[in-house]
Each structure stands twice: as C-alpha cells, then as structure tokens.
Amino acid sequence: MGISSNKRTLPLLPLRGLLVYPTMVLHLDVGRDKSVRALEKAMVGENLILLVSQIETHVDDPEPEDIFRMGTIARVKQMLKLPNGTLRVLVEGLNRASILNYLDTDDDHFTVEVEEILEEEEHDAEVDALMRAVLHQFEQYIKISKKITQETLASVTDIDDPGRLADAIASHLTLKIKDKQDILEAVDVKDRLERLLKILSDEREVLELERKINQRVRKQMEKTQKEYYLREQMKAIQKELGDKEGRAGEADELRELLEKKNPPDEVRAKVEKEIDRLEKMPATSAEGSVIRTYIDWLLQIPYNEAAEENIDIQRAEQVLEEEHYGLEKIKERILEYLAVQKLVGRLKGPILCLVGPPGVGKTSLARSIATALGRKFVRVSLGGVRDEAEIRGHRRTYVGAMPGRIIQGMKQAGEVNPLFLLDEIDKMTNDFRGDPSSALLEVLDPEQNNTFSDHYIEMPYDLSKVMFITTANVLHNIPQPLMDRMEVIHLSGYTELEKLHIVKNHLLKKQMENHGLKSEQMQISDEAIYTVIRGYTREAGVRNLERQIGAIARKTAKQIVSGEAESVEVTPEKVKEFLGGERFRHGLAEKENQVGVVTGLAWTAVGGDTLSIEAATYPGKGKLSLTGQLGDVMKESAQAAFTYIRTRTETLGIDPAQLETRDIHLHIPEGAIPKDGPSAGISMCTALASVLSGIPVSKDIAMTGEITLRGHVLPIGGVKEKTMSAHRAGIKKVLLPIDNKKDIEDIPESVRDELEIVLVEHMDQVLEHALVRD
Template sequence: MTHELSDELPLTNEGTGDIPDTLPLLPLRDIVIFPFLIVPLFVQREKSQRAIENALPNRRLIVLATQRNPEDEDPTGDDLHRVGTIAAVMRLLKTGDGRVRILVQGLARATLLRVTDEAGYLQAQVQTIPEASVEMTLEVEALIRAVKGLLERIVTLGKQISAEVLAIAASLDDPGRLADLCASNLDAKLSDAQAILEEADPIARLRRVHDLMAREVGILTVQQEISSQAKGEIDRSQREFYLRQQLKAIQQELGEISDAGDEVAAYQEKIAEARLPEPAREEATRQLKRLERLHPDAAEAGLLRTYLDTLLALPWNTFSEDHIDLQHVKAVLDADHYGLEKVKERILEALAVRRLKPDTKGLLLCLVGPPGVGKTSLGRSVAKAIGRKFVHISLGGVHDEAEIRGHRRTYVGAMPGRIILGLQQAGTKNPLMLLDEVDKLGNDFRGDPASALLEVLDPEQNHAFRDNYLGVPFDLSKVMFLLTANVTDTIQPALRDRLEIVRLSGYTQEEKLVIARRHLVPKQLAESGLTGKHLAITESALRMTIARYTREAGVRQLEREIGKMCRKVARRVAEGDSGKVTITAANLSDYLGVPKFKADAILSQDRIGVAAGLAWTSVGGDVMHVEALLLRGKGGLLLTGKLGEVMKESAHAALSYAKSRARELGIEPDVFTQHDLHIHVPEGAIPKDGPSAGITMATAMVSALSRRPVRRTVAMTGEITLRGDVLPVGGIREKILAARRAGIKTVILPAQNQPDVRDIPAELVKGLKFIYVQEVSEVFAAALGKAAKTLPAKGVNK
C-alpha cells in the first residue's frame, strides 16, 4: 500500500506540546504508522471502536501502537511496543458489516508510559518524542541524495510507488521526514519498521532507511534478472501452454481424460503390465518419478514421456510362434524363387537345426551376390514360411554409429537405433531381421557402424545389447538375422569373420526365361490392369528381351522392360482398343525400341594380338577382348582402356615373362628393343581392374610378339606370376555363363578352379570344353596357332 503526506498538517513539530498526556489507544496488528503520513485503517474490535469514539471529542487525537504478536485478539499494555505514533482521526465511516473505516494522519512519535483499560477501552499515558534539529552538513546532504537515488532506483526496478510520493520525496530536505516517508513505502518487516519508528535521531534513522533501501535494490535486481531469464522461455511456451490447456479442457469435456494426475497412474499400470526385466523396470520407475515432479508442460516432461512410451512399446516378452515345416518352407521358397538351389538348401539346413534345437543361436547368414538376384525377397519368403515378423533395415550409406546404437538422451532429437526401432515396429522379440546392403556401410568421424554391428550380431554378446537411448540391456539373441551384400571386399574383416557367406550367382538365360514366365509377366500384367485377354508375350520375345535389351545378373531390368511392354498395351486398351496384342521377336522393337546391346559373339576369324578373356562384374560375367599391337619404338609398354592398378601390374608381369622366355616362345630378340607394345581393352569408358586378366594379356602379347594368331573359339581367365604360374580366380560360374552366351567352345581355367566347375549344373557346361592349366605355357599351347608368315604392317588385323 502506498501512503501519502497530507497537504495541510493539523499539527507541526513545534505544536506537539499541546497534546494531552493521556489519549485513547488503538492497537495495530500488522502495520507501523509514521508521523506526517495519512493512512486508512479498518477497525473491527469493540474496544478499538470505543477508543475511536472517545477520541473524537478530544481533538480527535489517538495513540497508535503496534502489537508484538499480530494474532493476539485482546492485547494489553505488555503486548504492545513502547513507542507509537500520536495521530489525528481525519475521517470516520461506519460500514454495514459492523466495521469502522477511519483515515488517520500521524503527528508525532510518543513513548507509552502506562496503558490501562479501566474505561472499557485502552488508554495510554504518553510522552511525545520531539524531532531533533539537524545541521545540514555535506555528509547529511550526501546521505539525503543517496536515499533519493535509491528510491528512484527502486521504482525503475519495478516497485509500485506513486508519482506523488516521488514528487514529495524530491522536494524534502528534512532527513527525519524523508526517512519516515521512505520507510512507509518499503513494505519492510514489522520489526524493521518499528526499529525505524523508535529511532529518535533523524540522521541515524535515515542511515537505517538507507541500508534497508540498498538491500531492497539488491533483491529487486536479482528478481529482475530471474524474470528476464524466464521471460524468453515463458514467451515461447505461452502460446503452447494456452493451446494445451484448451486441448485438455476439450478432452475433459469429451471424457477422453479425467484428470492430469491420471497420466502417472496410467504409466504405473503400463509398467506393471509390461513385465519388464529388473533393469528396465527400475529405469522406467526412476524416470516416472522424475516426470511426476515436473510441470506437465515442461520441455523435459515431453522428453520423459517419449522415453517411457518407447521403453514400454518394446516387445520385452512378446514372441511369435515358429511353424517350421520344412516341406512347407521349401514349397514357399520354390514358389517365390526359381533356381538358387544352394541358398535354399542352406536355409533349410539352418531351419532344420532350429526345429530340433529351438534354443540354438540366431541365424547369421550373409547372402552375397549381384543386384536383382533375389537376396532381399528371400528373407521375406523365409519369414512368411515360418510365421515370423519381417523387418527390413537398409544399411546402405549409413555412416553414423548412432544409427545402430542409438543417440544418448542428452542430445536434442535423440532416438533409438535402427535395431530397436525395428523391434518396436515388429512387435515381437524374435522377428526375422534383414540387414540390407551391409557392404555399403560408411565410416567417418561419427564412428564406425560396422563395428557397432558386432555387438548386434555376435551371439556371445547380443543377449545384452545396450542401446544408448534406452540405457538398459535388451536381448537380441532370439532375432534371426539375415544380411545381404553385393561384394565381401568392403565388409569390415571383424564383421565378415562372424558371418557365414552364401554366394548367389547370376541367372542363366533359361532361368531368366522361366522367372519371366512364372513371376514377372503375371506381376506386371496385374500392376498394369491387364489380363491374358489383352496381352501375350511369346517365348521368342522374352528371349530377345533377355539377350538384346538387358545385360545383368539378376532380373530387375528384365522386369522393367516387361513393364514397359505392358504399359504401352495398357494405353491402347484405355483408348478403346480391345483387341489382344501378341508381342513376338519380330515386333518387339515397336514396344522396346532399338536393342540396347549387341549379342556376344566370337570373332569371325583367328587374329593376331586379340585374346578373349572372361571377366566378372557386379552384374554378372562378360567376355572381354584384350588387344595387343606392336609399334616402332624403344621397348615401351603403353596401357589404355581405363585399367586399374592391379590390371596394369598383371600386364607388366606378362611382359616380363615374355621377355624372359622369348626364345622358347619364338619371339625375335630385337623386337623388345625396336618396338613398343600397346595393350588396349575396349570399352575404354568402363573402369576395369583385377588380376584375372593376367593370362589373357600374356596371350595377346605373345600373339603379337610371335605373330601367332589366337584361336577365336577360346576364352580364358587366370592370374599370372613372373614365373609363369597360373593362379585361381573367382566368379567361375558367371564367367562360364558369359562364355556360353558368346558361343565360346573352349574355356581355359586355372587347375585350382576345377572344383568350382563341378558345382555348376551339368546343363550349363554341356558343349563346353575345359582346359585346366598350371603354367602359362599350357595356355599358349591351347590358345595360339602357328606363326604367321609375315608381320602385319599396321595395327591389328580386323
């Protein structure tokens, strides 16, 4: 409450001598009245009202004294402070509720010498305390200015003081009156205010007021800093809080929620029903207690709700029942995938073991093969066959370890890793989880995801996998993991060591034909809204599509080409043409355009310096011709065709071998000093690398140096050493398929690759002659004809 000075004072300091010795006494509960101030008071006690009635005839003078205990309803003289204020009752108003409202003005300090209540109300024998005169020194003037400055500072910090009080304070030069004015507007404690009232010396009183005001400034400054810090957060959340309150009121009206306090009870019920393991239950309970202490709209409360929802949504004790009927599984795999017999056999073996020993460790197969051969769809078929949930997690391009292990909750936007999210999505603790493209994991400053996968996949430690977000162990030992990759070279060695690699080779033309008939054509017809009444694709059209429009190990591009045919027919049907369309090899170009690839074929005749090699790429096998040409020079070696470092080294090794065996190979000695040798591998825009072209380069070189043509029906693959040994290579199945497609009759292979040929179905090797070699001299004997009579003048004989 703000108190103001009266413009016309009924009594001055000099007139205090006219005040009677005995005056009615009005006890005050929680306020101290200072001289010269006008204050409204409400009087309810009967004794106090009688004291006021007796004061009105006696110049309206009354003594105001503050109670020591505000709760005391019937105070006596001992219950009052001994120093009070003589005041004049300026106005009196009786209210309807039995109370009396008065307006009093303080006149002077007074000491209560004796207090009685013989007349039915309190009376006091008083002695006024005169205001001492003050000499205006520099110290006093400085103190007055300091107090006035503090008063202005208090106002700027937000304390409500009226402009009239500030104006009066600015005009006052009396230390005592300034001290009383300031003290009455500080809202000080009763004890501090009473101490100021009892101080008779004006200078000492002003110093005491100065100390209280300085303390008040400090408090207000800290309060303002706290308010400033909180203001930003309040402004940001004010709109959200208002909307949430509206939403809460709407939900309560709809009966969706009964009370905000039910949230904690609901979480407690969920924790009890979830049957969490002990570490998870303790963590959930601990986080719930934190949530209970927070304001519902606090930012941290939202984070805790998200954590609890994630923790409780995980399938801690939910399992899907396995239905391992090997005959049924085999039927499903055969129906969904044609071929791939080795892979299907390995999967059936693993499921047979699981049926006999249900508590066996999780399956850890890694399917490695070119794109489009059915690696991902195999996992989906296995899950369908045994009745497990299927979770597909693509790891291609993942380079942050937190994608596997999750983010710690201290980070903004933290969330669990993909493994935990996959389990939450599946809703069971034992799904079949396919980790796709594991060979394309990244590795940078954010960690190594492949290393994080070790804990996920290792059966010795994944029973207590700890996601950084959850912070509690989760058992992954019941999960059946299936991984896919195109190559194994880029898989981290420690991770590759834990996997059982199962290789998938590319499909043959016959296999692609069957797949197209059984799966691709019906699927694309259905997706295009067509039936057999609208479109028929002949076998010759499918064979030409496979040979001339696709060049892949899988069937993805083949499916796209079939879809292209279907869309063109679908347009005709949509435009009103209801006739049936039959696509044959003759009209195939009308639907697919000009063929994209020429058919692989052997050379028209044997040529000097041109050898056919067998290459293995990510999309299958291919026939690669290596060309060698002699030029006038000083014995240099020129390599073109965008060759990799390994392939270049193979060329140098082949040349060194040819130099060391020149006499045996029928090469003139001066050829190496008078000619340069140029090696080129066509299709120069395509990068090529690997050691398997070693004997092919050596054959082309020796053919050019010795002028002996290479037999056109012979293709070869193998690595060469400086001693002339032929080392084994990979991709034998794909290379044999490429040789068969090109019309090759004889295939030269390293002797150590002979077991690989035995694993290839008999229908694929039928009609091919295999020559297994250990030294490159055997290659030359099988691939080179007799020496030419004349040296070609320029280039390679086309």
C-alpha cells in the same frame, strides 16, 4: 488355602463356546431341549445346576465324552421365556465341581453325580507374590489391549481372595475355551495363579506383535491415503487451471500401460521411477516431454511377446520353391537351418550373409524365409550409414535423441523373435562420427547380443531370439571382424534358361497384374523373352529384365485400350517394335580370328562379363604402354606377362630384335570403367604373344587366370559368373586354371553342357589352345 469336598447330584447344562467361573454372574440363552429340561429340573429343586463347557462347540447333541469333566455349580437366579421359544436365565457361579459319573434317568437330560470343591481363603508370601505379578501383568495387558476398562481393573484389584482373583481375571480375558478350562481345572490356587501368569505373559507378547503390525499397516494406509488425497487435490487444481487431467492423469495412464505390458523387473523399476519423475514435472517443462518419450519407448519395445513358430520343413520348401526359381544350394542351406532349429528348439545363430550382385533376389529371399518361419519381417537398410548412433542410438542428453535402427526395428516388429534383415551391409562408411560397422559387432555376435546396449534405452536388451540376415553386393568392403561373425552364402547371377523360367513363373504374371492385363490379352513366346534377355539387358539379376517386361506390358495395354488390337502376341519382332533396337550385342565376342585380340573374362558387381584385350605394335624402343584405366594389380600382371614373353621368344617364334625396335600398346576398351583384379594375366600374355608372333587368336575362346614370371597359371575367383558371361557371349571354349577344378561343379549344368571347359596349368598350354596356327 484349605480344600474340602462335598458330593451332590445335579442336572447338567452343556455350554457351547462359553465357560462360567465361580462368583461370575451372567445371562445365558438356552434353546436345546436337553438344556431346557435340565433347567426345569433345577428350578424344581434347589435352583442349582452344573455348568460345563463342551470340548467342541460345533457338536449340537453332545454325549458325555464331548463334555469336559470339570465345571461350575451355579444358582439359577432368574429365568425368562423369550418369544422365539428360548429361555434367558441369570446364573451365579458358586463352586468348582468335578463329574464323578453320569446317572441313568428316564428324563431327557443329563443328571450327574459331582464332587463339589470348597475353597477356604489362605495366604502366604508366595501366594501374595503371585497375586502381585498377576495384577501387574493384567494391568499391562489392559494398557495394550484397550478392550478392558480401568473400572474393571479397579474392581479386580479390590479382591483379596487369591483363588477368586484368578477366576475374575480369567473371566475378563479373551481366551480359547481350552485355556479357560485349564484355569478352571487348576484346583490348587498357586497352580492356578501360575497358569494365569503364563497365559497373561503370552497374551501380552501376542498383543505387542499385533500392535506393531497394526502400526505398520496404519502408517502404510496413511501414506497411501495421503498420496491419494494429494493426487486428487492436484487433479482438482489442474482441472480448475484448465490443464485437463495434467501430469497426474498422464501418469495414471502410463501406469495402466505398464501393468498390461508386464516387462522384466529392472525395466518395471526404471519405468516406475521415470513415471514418478514425470508426475512431479510442471506441465510446461521441456524435460517432461523428453521423459514421456523415453517412457513410451520403454513400453513399446517387446520383452515377452513372441511369434509362435511352427516349423514345417515341407511348407518351408514349398514357399521357397514357389517364390524363387533356382538357388538350390541356398534353399538347401536354409532348410538345414530350419531342420536343426526344430530338433534343438532354439539355435544360437547362424547369422547368414547373402552376397551377390543386384537383382538376384537377396531381399526377397529373406522375406520368403520369414514367411516360411512364420516370423515378422523387419528390413533395415544400412546403405550410406556413417554414424555409430544409427546403430546404438543417441544419448538422451542430445536434442532429438532416439534409439538406434536395431531398437526401432524391434518396436516395429512388436515381437522378440522377428527375422531382421540388415540390407546393404557393405555400403556402410565411417567418419568422425564413429564406425557403425564396429557397432554391429555386438548385434551380430550370438555370444554378446543377449545384452545389447542402446545408448538411448540405457538398459541391456536381449536380441538372442532374433534371426539376423544380412545382404551385400561385395565382400571386400565388409571389415574382417564383422565377416567373422557371419556365414557367407554366395548368390551368383542367373543363366538365360533360369531367367526364362523366372519371367514365365513370376515376373510376367506380376507385371500383367500391375498393368491390368488378363492372360488372354497378352501372350509372349520363349523366343521373345530370350530376345529381351540377350538384346535389352546385361545383368546378373532380373531387375532390369522386369522393367523391360513392364515396358512391353505398358505398350500392350495402350494398344488394347486404343482399340488397335483385342489381344497382342509378343514375338521377337514385336519386342523390337516395342523396345526399339537392341541395346547390347550378344553372340560371338569377336566375329573372326584376329591378331592381338583376346576375349578375357571378368567379375563385376553385376555378375560376370567378357573383356576384349587388344595389343598392337609400332616402331619404337621396346616400351610397353598400358591404357583402359587399369588398376595396380592389372598393371603388374601386364608387366609379368611381358617379362614372360621376353624369356620365351625362341619357344614362341618371336624375333628378339623387334622387342628392341618396336613399342607395344596393350589396351582394354571401355576406358571410362576402372578395371582391376588378378584374373587377366593370361589374357594379356596371350594378346602380347599373338601380336609379337603374328599368329591370330581363336574367336571362340575366352580365358581367365593369373600368370607368374615363369608362366604358371594361378587360380582366380568368380568362376561361375565368368563362365556364365562367356556362355551368354556365345563363347564355345573357356580356359580355366587347373586349381579351379573344384569350382566347376558350381557352374549350372545348362552352361557346362554347352561350354568346353579346359583346365590349364602353364602358359604354354594356354597358347597352344588360343593361337590358331595355319
């Protein structure tokens, strides 16, 4: 193709977002003042004007640098003034033209000197090949695009001129102005066809991607619309059948709950799957109710909800002091735990086990800890639990299946970090249904309970944020592996002084409120409280004491209501009038020194107690008889004591002959109560030594300790409880094994001050203190 040029001077019309190729005929709306004047100038002359595109469409008043250098000379064929002041013109593109320079004129429009480019048709094999390739690509583009009609393709196919063909195809494509300008600036026809071929190829790829995306979106929309349509149909059918909204409405409601709950991803996937199953179930299906119950459980357990902890040590100490008198070591341990938790943010464990007799305040102490921490309090009683499913839940295959006590407690709390009290952990038993204490191993192990498995829920549940506290009366019923996971804190009984303070600070106010009494209507003296403690209760805790105070309040209320008195002052005499004669004998364990009668000390589930041990001899053959429902350990202790006596007859002043001619009977009263334990050895030995030597035993002494065949005194447990029971019984001197010296500091100071505590190492020392020689 040959190219020639021709210089001209023409008015310039800048176009925004539009480009005109040679041979194109189209309408333009012109509104800018400069453009209108350029058109008027063109109409005065040869009706020719240069149309050039702006580089940026947003520029309203373009300067020469804002306009491309290559444009199209067009003939203005028609011009019409519209009512809004704009001009509508019909233009026909003629030839390409390149701006040489802008001419300064007085007119308020651009006049430019241009070089008009004249093309002459010229064919060769390469040009023909390019034309065919361009036409083929354009045909494929039309098939995918479907925005251009087949008539347009036919009209383009008829064009023989390669340059004109390229311009015609470019004018029909939806391209950016820059890409269209590239085609316009390609003066060489081969270059123009190659550029167009690349643009067509790129556009085809983009259109293919668009088509794939549209198909994917359409399929998804069709599926969603189909599901919606079917659901609406199902609702309509169920409505006609009188099934209200049926499963579909139920499923929608559950989906809303799921969105509000926002559980972890695996739980969400499980719930969505179960909702889909539920939706497909007939309304009358029995399995539908099972699935619904399961979904309800999954949606009601807390996953992310947590109580905001604000650990204030001073406030926690104040709460514990207000609600509990005494228990200093336990309070200190709890405050240490809170202090560490505040420093580290989150502490794994510890799992505390509060061990002590009934009524000492284990459960109420756990409740106070929850109050101090600002956590929800959940209590689960394990007394009598013998089925493993009580802890781990039942599998959903069983009728009436439900989660275990742990998951039920978490649902009750509604938060992932409650204080969880497992009460009476020592009362669990096991049978053919499994061992629930073994199931608790996973719950109470800080390394395992972040993935606790409940048979009903069937998904790991995180218990690591829960603070577990357990309670027990005795330790020997708790399996060792379970004990190993807990930190044991012993709560022993209260002294009489502590009980007095507990009554005055807590129980009295509570019982008066319960019985509708005002403070001026009932006053009770300290002596009266001591009378109740000593004569009407025998316990380590204060539960029975509270009942007796309640009975006094009841009697007082009756007298006030009946008009007998306006107020009642409770004295020791009034206590006896209200409660009857004293039920328990306190004071001295024995009223006088007696031969063969020793006061021993024992530990029981309700605290410490005194134990009278009696020995008597009668004619026989040297046999030892034991009565009082003694266990094997105590029987063996008695045999060891008797053997020791036989080996020390000379030292003890015992006639060896009577060991062959007299039988000995050792008895511990209250035979209906089983007794066992390694702490009565020295007591029984002292009783035997007394009865065989005829020397009486001091009534003011009580003792505890185990004995060996050689007379050594071995350590025992429960020193605090035993010494407190001795103090309560009015004993003045207590003999303890020397190895129990470390336990003396656990004895309350008020008890230590009133008791003489003697540490003994050998049976000879025991007898020296216990036997009263004239």
